[in-house]
Each structure stands twice: as C-alpha cells, then as structure tokens.
Amino acid sequence: MTATYSNNVTPNKTVEKQALLYRQKTFSTYKEALKNITAENYEAVLVTGGLLLALVPGPATDTDEDHLEWVFGLLKLSEGLRILASLRWAQGIEKLSVYPLVRREIKTLPPPPIIDVAAIEAPIGPLGTTPDNPNPAPTYTPIHFPTQTRLFLPPPLMQLLQSVIRGKESGTLDWHRPTLAPVFHALSPIFLSLYYYGLDSDFYVRIFVWTSFLMPDYLQLMRDKEPRALVLFGWWLSLANLAPKGWWTGKRVRKTIGAMMRAIQAQPVGDGGFAERVLGSALRIVDVVDREGKEAAAKAVFDDWPGVSWEEGPVRAQAWEYGQLLDLGEVDGGLNMDAAVGIDLQELGISV
Secondary structure (H helix, E strand, C coil), X not given: CHHHHHHHHCCCHXXXXXXHHHHHHHHHHHHHHHCCCCCCCHHHHHHHHHHHHHCCCCCCCCCHHHHHHHXXXXXXXXXXXXXXXXXXXXXXXXXCCCHHHHCCCCCCCCCCCCCXXXXXEEECCCCCCECCECCCHHHCCCCCCCCEEECCCXXXXXXXXXXXXXXXXXXXXXXXXXXXXXXXXXXXXXXXXXHHHCCCHHHHHHHHHHHHHCCHHHXXXXXXXXXXXXXXXXXXXXXXXXXXXXXXXXXXXXXXXXHHHHHHXXXXXXXXXXXXXXXXXXXXXXXXXXHHCHHHHHHHCCCCCCCCCCCXXXXXXXXXXXXXXXXXXXXXXXXXXXHHXXXXXXXXXXXX
C-alpha cells in the first residue's frame, strides 16, 4: 500500500515495479489464508479483505473499458467479502470485535412516506437477510416488523422498475427480472435514509455495504453490459459520490458513469433511449455536486419527486421515533408531539 501510494504521488518505474511485486505477494498470501480460515484468523482475514477492496488502485487509463473492468474487479472483491461475512452472519458475528466494520445499518429506518397508494411493495423476509432489516437478527429489539414494505425510489428508477414488472403483467417474459428486482430493493433504503437523516453515518454505511446485496447473476449482467444493470449501478455511483471519501469520489464517478452511458448507447436495446435517460438523471446529481456541493446534491435527489419534500424528511423521522418510544412506554404519551413537529402521526401509521 505504501509503495503504491508513493508511486502515485511521485511516479517512479522502480517503485512501480516494487509495488506490483508487493501486490502479488499480498494477494498470494491472502489466498493461502482463505484456504484455512479458523476462529483465530477469521477477523484478520475479513479486515484484510476490506482493506484490499478499499485500496484497489484506480483504472490504469482513461478508456471506457479500463473503467468498466475496474468496476468488475471491485465487484468481485466485494463478492468475496460478502461470502466471508456470511460465514458468521447468523452465528454470532455481532459479538465479534470486527462487527462494527461489517454492520449494514446504523439505524432502523421509519417506513416510507405514503405518497402513492399503488406503490410497489417488496417482501421483507427474515431479519438479517434483506435490505430492510439487514443486520443480524439478535441486534433488533423484539418489536413488530411488517411483512412487506413500500419501495422508495425516485420517479426515473420507479418507472424503470415498473417497466421490468410490466413484462410479467403483459405476458412478456423478462429473463432478467428475478436478477434485477432485488437490486432495486437494495437501493430503496439508501434513498430512505438520505430522505430521513440526510448526509448521516447511516447513509454512508448503506452506501458502503450496498454491494454486499449483489448476487453473481447481477455481476454477470454488469459484465454483459445489460443496460438496466448498468443504470442501477450508475445511480448507486451518483449516491456514493455524496460520501466524504472513497474510491468512487471525484472525476472517477463521472468517467465511470460516462463509460456506462456509452455502453448503453452502443447497444440496440429497443427502448427508445429510456435506459439512457434514467442514467442521465443520475448524472444530473453528479453535476450538482460539481457546481454546488454535496448538500445541494442530496437535496436535488428529491427534486421533481411527487409527494416528497426534502425539508419534511427529518421531521417525519422525529415523529416516527417518538411513536416508537410511545409503543415501548419510554415517554409520556400525554405530550402533544403531533403539534410540536407539525406532522400528522396517523399518516405515519403511529397511534397515540
């Protein structure tokens, strides 16, 4: 890592060769450790995998293919981390010292605001297995969880999801629907966290762990440059660009999304340019970051989103949290929180 960084700051052919040699030794040693994972070395192996993922060098050139290959490599490394974490996910990983580095949410999110009675719903599934309740089951308090949740996606992504679902309704078989639908579901809590809590640690954690929900069949669609798979990843990149640091920040985001845009344009997808326009709406968020900063870009995510107001999110979250405390008997229900926050608690499904 030191040799690579040194060569990035002051390029030197000798140091570059040495960095490559160290890189080969690192991966060779790591692969050997993977062959014999024990209770004693499990956490060290998991942390090392995280470091390798975080510190992968960027694309060697500015070509589209190099940017896409770089993304594919990162996704494969992330898949390995997901498999490693899954070895202990349901067997007490929350008791290990490494758990804070691999947890997948900081806060349990309020339900999405009711903005469309015909909103698309997704099954939640057992605790610890889905994006809606992603941490290990023992980390949640024994309160009631609904069996379904409404998806919370900006209009362009919701339209894209509806186009995927309509194939089923119209009798047209979309072979990729079972692969793509879970990726839409994994994006939904990221938007919900941003809406309720803004640029907060919970949002950043959900950004960092999003790839842990991606399965091999989606990675293959990415490699095949399937337009909708590229659009979903491009939207995630635009959100990841709001995080403070990371391999995705800066010019690399724009270049990678641009490479995906051109990959879509090169394919005869027959959708009238729909996928390209949805990806373009993600690129608009990157434009706002460059012009006005990340806070303005976070707010811009909710522009032209019917029924959703950036300013109302934190207030709604406050009202929901108060309702949770009431249900647990931890506060006096006589307080007029409804009037205090200016939100109809009944609308949020809170009984007082």
